[in-house]
Amino acid sequence: MNGKPLPLTIAIDGPAASGKGTLARRLADYYHLPHLDTGLTYRAVGHALIIHGLPLDNVSAAETAARQVDLGNLDREALSAHEVGEAASRVAVFPTVRKMLVDKQRAFAAQPGGAVLDGRDIGTVVCPDADVKLYVTASPEVRAGRRLRDIESRGGHADLSEILADIVRRDERDMGREDSPLRPAADAHLLDTTEMSIEAAFQAARTVIDAVLAKRNGA
Ligand SMILES: Nc1ncnc2c1ncn2[C@@H]1O[C@H](COP(=O)(O)OP(=O)(O)O)[C@@H](O)[C@H]1O
Numbered sequence: 001m002n003g004k005p006l007p008l009t010i011a012i013d014g015p016a017a018s019g020k021g022t023l024a025r026r027l028a029d030y031y032h033l034p035h036l037d038t039g040l041t042y043r044a045v046g047h048a049l050i051i052h053g054l055p056l057d058n059v060s061a062a063e064t065a066a067r068q069v070d071l072g073n074l075d076r077e078a079l080s081a082h083e084v085g086e087a088a089s090r091v092a093v094f095p096t097v098r099k100m101l102v103d104k105q106r107a108f109a110a111q112p113g114g115a116v117l118d119g120r121d122i123g124t125v126v127c128p129d130a131d132v133k134l135y136v137t138a139s140p141e142v143r144a145g146r147r148l149r150d151i152e153s154r155g156g157h158a159d160l161s162e163i164l165a166d167i168v169r170r171d172e173r174d175m176g177r178e179d180s181p182l183r184p185a186a187d188a189h190l191l192d193t194t195e196m197s198i199e200a201a202f203q204a205a206r207t208v209i210d211a212v213l214a215k216r217n218g219a
């Protein structure tokens, strides 16, 4: 795209390893928008507790860590470990932690040109007025296979059935929590990538976004 009207805010949600981050980065690049992977903010909190040897149900330590999260300084490499994702979903149930992180995420989303954000509650809570909302999903088995390949590509080893069990447990926790559970916003476009390549998912998302932009332009 070139010369597309701004601002444009794109909200992408979905369960673990559905491909939302890959899609978000691709769309941000294509539409020249800043991107925030909000999962990294929850991962940063979980990671802080792990490295200080603190239990993951220590709310006040999680609050302190959440207050210190700096969006400009999120180390994707250090935060990408599978167990940090699990820790993130444990601390993500605390409403006070969520509020601190959501405030930072909303400030990012409020940039004049718009932004792409991906996570679990972007279309429902962080950016309920987003121009485009996508809910990316895929079968748990396919998602577990993708996560396993991620781990192996970083030189790690893991067991597919354990990864699958972790993913199912994380889905249940994320969908079942009281505050901001994972669910598609009523006006989200569903994108099931179970049998879609990264390129096909990108093209499908582009079709949705370009239709929204065309409508906005009165086409
Ligand atoms: N449509 C797709 N088909 C195949 N692999 C994909 C697809 N989308 C993403 N992936 C791969 O799956 C893995 C998880 O994707 P990622 O974008 O990190 O998921 P999420 O952000 O939802 O956790 C990555 O290795 C990515 O390259």
Ligand SMILES: Nc1ccn([C@@H]2O[C@H](COP(=O)(O)OP(=O)(O)O)[C@@H](O)[C@H]2O)c(=O)n1
Residues within 6 Å of the ligand: 015, 016, 017, 018, 021, 038, 039, 040, 042, 043, 085, 088, 089, 090, 092, 118, 119, 120, 121, 122, 170, 174
């Ligand atoms: N907007 C968000 C983003 C992540 N999270 C939590 O953070 C965890 C890690 O998110 P992530 O997006 O990095 O995880 P993956 O989908 O990459 O495995 C999720 O399992 C959620 O519990 C959240 O509650 N809200």
